Amino acid sequence: MRTPRPGHVTSGPYAPSPAHREFTVVSADGSELHVEEHGRQDGPTVVLAHGWTCSTAFWAPVVRHLADDHRVIVYDQRGHGRSPAVGPGGYTTTALADDLCAVLEAAGSRAVVAGHSMGGMTIMAAAGRPQMRERAAAALLCNTGSSRLLHESTVAPLRAGRLRYRVQKAILGSSLPLGPVTPLGMRVLRYATMGPAAGPEQMEACARIVHACPRRVRASWARGVLAVLDLDADLAALDVPTAVIAGEKDRLTPPVHARRLAEALPNCTGLTELPGLGHMTPIEAPKTVADAVAALVRDHLTDRPAPDAPLPARSAEKEMS
Template structure:
């Protein structure tokens, strides 16, 4: 069976600059800078089992007028794999973000931070750090949650009614150390069910599936352990920058209930954008709307240019809930 072709916007663009940034514990992080030197800066943090490649569709839509910075979370992509479990933690996520932001945003400057899934958790974990807070003009939290993930995951079919059993099964799936091996029909179908919307095109599903398969088994499992016990609510409560939240209506990993909980405690909420038919991988599934939401926040809070002025900030079937 032939693989679906990769959409043109999902092909990773060549960066204008590549950097090696070292975190507080010495872990080397791979950082890429795209777009226009001197333009307003946007920093994008990807999620669990992904890489800088994940943001390609969004980079293509922002790089004509923004300086777009992406980096591989530790253990992912071209960043260093930590040598021990102790170096996988929300504190490490915060320290990594701090190291990257400090390197790419000069003192006195500010950027829009956008994080998907574990990347959103990274933004929350690092929000209270002075070097991050001082450089954050606004934030966009995409397909993410602050705590109690296992209780909300919806991968196990609804036919399993026992909450205790559902939690057990979800924990086993999340922490599995089984190697995924080559992409095949079974893994493709299973991952599409778990991470994509039901009507997501085969080509975009293929991009997401290949990325997940490329993540080393040990890295996947070690981060799963962190996500299992995740609680970055203290950081969320201290996130004072204007913050928008985005979630797919069909997100099985971080369902809309988690998004509503985040909005309820944000210091300066800027609305909740619900994307009908979209699963967990919103920036791959609906990159135009994700780019437009980042652009909206940058235009409003960073005095930046409109990067995607020709594109509506939300399609007709999307729903943005304004928050007073």
């Protein structure tokens, strides 16, 4: 039997570094989340939430930039990576918020939280939760939006209107298998998700991660969150200092979303639009994203956890065997 290829590249600048600790966190509905800890155990804590069809591996180059000075927590959203899939009722923004809050509790200290795409939606969905108010010192929203995703996405090369909306809904919500990673598949993925200057290593890194996402999980999140997203009312509760990053060539969440977020957020620290880049800026420009996270840590996170700080009593964590 042929051994399946791992869901990420295994060498080079986009390959994940070994975590010094891996564990499982249990969310409010019993769903289990795979969590990894990287970097300095005595450093300020950063929690990174990946987007739709991705995994902890997506953050690998950003983690590499942050690890020398920060304690970096990454986790697989439910159904992605090494977090088990859930039932149809579990693919909601409420579930995303529950999961982030469980991870923040397990982190055991205040943190800067950063989310890419659906990870940014996760942060917005959790904005009013007590755990966010207690644990989140600042936030970064990267290549994301709060509503009207399918109306304003430009993945389908059609004029804005009902036809483009329906085509994009069908594409994103499809459960058809993506198949193996091929040169053609990487070119298609670059068109949909990356800027025109994305290199072969970046394209393969993204393709391996996206193609590894189970097709039913991919379709369930698209239908349960992306197609019906409306988090506009939650933005007022996200009152921690929040930075916003957009890619100029982002087809999935065009910069219009980031501009609306910057206007609506109560405490936006700035909007950065990256020329020529697409939706996958943590891989297309990892140092820029890492620098934005580090700036939020420097400016807004002053307490540092002691090494091996005990987890809070409310956390539901179990060590992986």
